[in-house]
Amino acid sequence: xxxxxxxxxxxxxxxxxxxxxxxxxxxxxxxxxxxxxxxxxxxxxxxxxxxxxxxxxxxxxxxxxxxxxxxxxxxxxxxxxxxxxxxxxxxxxxxxxxxxxxxx
Amino acid sequence: xxxxxxxxxxxxxxxxxxxxxxxxxxxxxxxxxxxxxxxxxxxxxxxxxxxxxxxxxxxxxxxxxxxxxxxxxxxxxxxxxxxxxxxxxxxxxxxxxxxxxxxxxxxxxxxxxxxxxxxxxxxxxxxxxxxxxxxxxxxxxxxxxxxxxxxxxxxxxxxxxxxxxxxxxxxxxxxxxxxxxxxxxxxxxxxxxxxxxxxxxxxxxxxxxxxxxxxxxxxxxxxxxxxxxxxxxxxxxxxxxxxxxxxxxxxxxxxxxxxxxxxxxxxxxxxxxxxxxxxxxxxxxxxxxxxxxxxxxxxxxxxxxxxxxxxxxxxxxxxxxxxxxxxxxxxxxxxxxxxxxxxxxxxxxxxxxxxxxxxxxxxxxxxxxxxxxxxxxxxxxxxxxxxxxxxxxxxxxxxxxxxxxxxxxxxxxxxxxxxxxxxxxxxxxxxxxxxxxxxxxxxxxxxxxxxxxxxxxxxxxxxxxxxxxxxxxxxxxxxxxxxxxxxxxxxxxxxxxxxxxxxxxxxxxxxxxxxxxxxxxxxxxxxxxxxxxxxxxxxxxxxxxxxxxxxxxxxxxxxxxxxxxxxxxxxxxxxxxxxxxxxxxxxxxxxxxxxxxxxxxxxxxxxxxxxxxxx
Numbered sequence: 001x002x003x004x005x006x007x008x009x010x011x012x013x014x015x016x017x018x019x020x021x022x023x024x025x026x027x028x029x030x031x032x033x034x035x036x037x038x039x040x041x042x043x044x045x046x047x048x049x050x051x052x053x054x055x056x057x058x059x060x061x062x063x064x065x066x067x068x069x070x071x072x073x074x075x076x077x078x079x080x081x082x083x084x085x086x087x088x089x090x091x092x093x094x095x096x097x098x099x100x101x102x103x104x
Numbered sequence: 105x106x107x108x109x110x111x112x113x114x115x116x117x118x119x120x121x122x123x124x125x126x127x128x129x130x131x132x133x134x135x136x137x138x139x140x141x142x143x144x145x146x147x148x149x150x151x152x153x154x155x156x157x158x159x160x161x162x163x164x165x166x167x168x169x170x171x172x173x174x175x176x177x178x179x180x181x182x183x184x185x186x187x188x189x190x191x192x193x194x195x196x197x198x199x200x201x202x203x204x205x206x207x208x209x210x211x212x213x214x215x216x217x218x219x220x221x222x223x224x225x226x227x228x229x230x231x232x233x234x235x236x237x238x239x240x241x242x243x244x245x246x247x248x249x250x251x252x253x254x255x256x257x258x259x260x261x262x263x264x265x266x267x268x269x270x271x272x273x274x275x276x277x278x279x280x281x282x283x284x285x286x287x288x289x290x291x292x293x294x295x296x297x298x299x300x301x302x303x304x305x306x307x308x309x310x311x312x313x314x315x316x317x318x319x320x321x322x323x324x325x326x327x328x329x330x331x332x333x334x335x336x337x338x339x340x341x342x343x344x345x346x347x348x349x350x351x352x353x354x355x356x357x358x359x360x361x362x363x364x365x366x367x368x369x370x371x372x373x374x375x376x377x378x379x380x381x382x383x384x385x386x387x388x389x390x391x392x393x394x395x396x397x398x399x400x401x402x403x404x405x406x407x408x409x410x411x412x413x414x415x416x417x418x419x420x421x422x423x424x425x426x427x428x429x430x431x432x433x434x435x436x437x438x439x440x441x442x443x444x445x446x447x448x449x450x451x452x453x454x455x456x457x458x459x460x461x462x463x464x465x466x467x468x469x470x471x472x473x474x475x476x477x478x479x480x481x482x483x484x485x486x487x488x489x490x491x492x493x494x495x496x497x498x499x500x501x502x503x504x505x506x507x508x509x510x511x512x513x514x515x516x517x518x519x520x521x522x523x524x525x526x527x528x529x530x531x532x533x534x535x536x537x538x539x540x541x542x543x544x545x546x547x548x549x550x551x552x553x554x555x556x557x558x559x560x561x562x563x564x565x566x567x568x569x570x571x572x573x574x575x576x577x578x579x580x581x582x583x584x585x586x587x588x589x590x591x592x593x594x595x596x597x598x599x600x601x602x603x604x605x606x607x608x609x610x611x612x613x614x615x616x617x618x619x620x621x622x623x624x625x626x627x628x629x630x631x632x633x634x635x636x637x638x639x640x641x642x643x644x645x646x647x648x649x650x651x652x653x654x655x656x657x658x659x660x661x662x663x664x665x666x667x668x669x670x671x672x673x674x675x676x677x678x679x680x681x682x683x684x685x686x687x688x689x690x691x692x693x694x695x696x697x698x699x700x701x702x703x704x705x706x707x708x709x710x711x712x713x714x715x716x717x718x719x
Contacts, residue, residue: 018691022698026587029206036202040405044397047360048390055330055359060322062330062358068191069446073439076199080432083206088425091700 021094028090032083039075043068122263125493129302129500130279133295137283140291146533149290157293157420163433165293166417168300168501169509170197170434171441172248173255174567176303176502179442181469183449184459186364187357189397190449194442196401198435200408203579205431208409211586211697213418213427219513220412220578221521227585228593229687234521236597237581240604241412241517244574245510245547246554248413251566252510253277253555255503262470263496273555280504281548284511285541289420292508299501300437306498307444310476310491314451317479318343321447324454331355344454351460357453361393365400368392368650368657375651385654395665396658400568403664407571410578413513423701448472469563473499511547518543560619569611576667577604584675586697589690595679603671610660610667617646 047054047064054064061069143149157165175197182190217223220241225234253273260272284292315321319342327344356362363370369389376382408414421427452459452471455478459468473495480488519539524531531539558566577600584591584599620643627633637644650657659666679686687693 015691018695018698022587022694025698033203033206036199040199040401041398044360044394044401048394051359052332055332057326057330060326062325064360065188065191065325065358068188068195070443072195073198073443076202077432077436077439080202080205080435084428084432087210087428091425095700 017098024090024094025087028083028086032079035079036076039072119489119492121489121493122496123493125497126263126500129497129504130275132298133283133501133504134279136295136298137286137291140294141286143287143290146537149288157422159421159426159429159433161293161297162417162421162426162430163437164297164300166296166414166430166434167437167441168296168298168303168505169417170414170438170506171300171303171502172506172567173252173259173499173503174563175442175445176307176499177255177259177469177472178563178567179445180448180452180472181467182364183446184452184471185352185449185468187352187362188360189362189364191446192397192400193404194445196404197408198439198442200405201431201435201438203405204409204414205428205435208415208582208586209418209427209431210424212415212582213421214424214697214699214701216419216696218416218419218520219516220415220582221517223585224581224596225525227687227693228591228596230593231526233593233597234525236601238517238521240577240600241521242514244412244570244578245514245517246551247570247573248411248567249507249510249514249551250554250558250561251563251570252503252507253551254558254561254563254566255499256507257555257559258469259473259496259499259503262473269559270556273552276500276504276507277548277552277555280508280511281544284508284515284548285544288540289512289516292505292512293420295508296505299505302501303498303505304437304441306494306501307441307448307472310495311444311447311451313487313491314475314479315447317482317484318451318455321450324450325358327454328354328358330358342454345457347453347457348460351453351457361390361397365393365396368654368661372651372654388654392655392658395655396662399658399662399665402668403568403572403575403662406575406579406664406668407573410574410582411570412517412574412578413509415578415582416513416516417509425701445472448475451475507551511544511551514547515540515543518547560622561615565615569608569615572607572611572662572664572667573604575664576607576671577601580668580671580675584672588676588679589694590679590683590686591675592679592682592685593687594682594685595675595677598678599671599673599675602674603667606670607663607667610663613646614650614657614661617643617650620644621647 043064055062057063058066175194179190179194179197182193212223215223215226217226221234221237224237225231253276256276257269257272260275261267261269283295287294323342324344327342351357352363366389369385369392373382373385376385418427418430421430448471449468452468452475456471456474459471459474461467473492476491476495477488479485479491482488519536519542523539523543524536528535580603581596581600585596620640624633624636627636
């Protein structure tokens, strides 16, 4: 038997349970979204303020072309992979906590 | 009869490989439709494929549905025509799924509806809201259908020269309508999954062969000099034809903030009377471009997360976790695809610059189809024919699969939401099934009718409109409904209606004047031109206004940057004002949306035994 995550029995119909579950999941979603949004906002800004730096050649591409046309895709895959892993783990933990709470 | 004669006439100049590959794609699609017809029996099969589509199949099917004619041909054409800025299209088309994954996919599936209007009604206990949501499904759906139809018409006319534009629209419309009414969602899932792999094959194989013969992506890119380079650093052996006068210059093409984003200001600069005014406008060029870029990004990212025909596919997953996994695989599958269309654009700029001289479907838009034929002139006649046959097959798969998805989501809206829920709530399963088939036929006919009217409009432009409307209506609705308990029906409806309609209105304003300006450009005679403008006073007024106010023009052409926040703010404000009408059991609804399936709270909003199951 693993320790229940909360000391009091979890009532899945309580406001507290719902609020905590939504907060945890939203936190994770927002953290992942921020990584993505920062990159989306930063790239045009870099193009705007550092055009010479972004226009330097990397393997024949310009730096900014390489980032947007090629590297952006794997970057997003990594974010989504991390999100899926964490969010499924989170769901399992919630389910476990709720079941522990009910059997108590 | 006339068509057959025309086709026979045209048949003389057709490459047999192109004809065979295109016909094979159509034949396989129809064949699969008949094959799956026997397997789709219940209403659940037709609307949500029995909610049993596995992650791999569903990811392939969603990707197949999503990669439309705009992706297959339009993106390459745009990169060739406008350069770096057009890269935002493929990147945001693919990455918009991240928002869907992070905020919407899992909870939406858990709610267990059939359609988005189901969700709208169920979340707020409001039949009224279902009606509003249905209108938006049909609306966005038809907006997105028109460019697919245009892709069909122009591709067929390209493959069979001499065939009229409407023939392609009718052929594709008929084939897909038949397929959808035979097998519904379950039937098209298989077809779309097959079409995804066909499209990936069709975009990658020709470009790999081509690149190995004429030089690679980065080598052709290096042939375009940046503003810091005095000569192009093209590696030896990379061939490049002279660019026509209409083509953008290297420095502007390869750098950000080029032609695509400065169009509005360029028009004002041309019209400016004094050198001071010109200089002032020149100084605004870069900041305005930045604004345009951000607004485009918001429209594409939020729009992807709000397209009803994509969202409805998430209901075909068995549970919320599968919905999340599916989304991740979709991002990988479409990301792999989207690396390649820009390669066609870049190599096309070096080798087929003559396309710059024509417009739209006859110009850069056909670079994907045109490039492989180059090999025919380089001692590989057979290879060239086979490869262009493959790309044509891919193009066919592109608009067929997207249209089939749209047709299912719109037929569901008609059959399930309007017939089954509003007109005749007590309908038997057989009646509902029949309603689905009839709806498919009606929507198919309307789509063909609309599609044959839009020959003059640009594919990517129309798709952009559908995205902007979806971004300002469905995305805020879903995002806020899933995560905020305080939302009321009035808040949701106000935000969605105002956001969506204002985006639509501003886009319509720009297209009225754009169509008129495009027509006016063709008139050479000055007297005739002034007569033309006198006949179109509204378009003239708008067009003049844009020239005087380029910033307003940018904000109307790309409304997402203000329409999405406007919609969300309205939802919050109105919901706060009508706080008393928050649904009483909102806690239970939120629990169903967010609790893991393991807790046993899941209850499908639409239950099979409610009389929807056909067994």
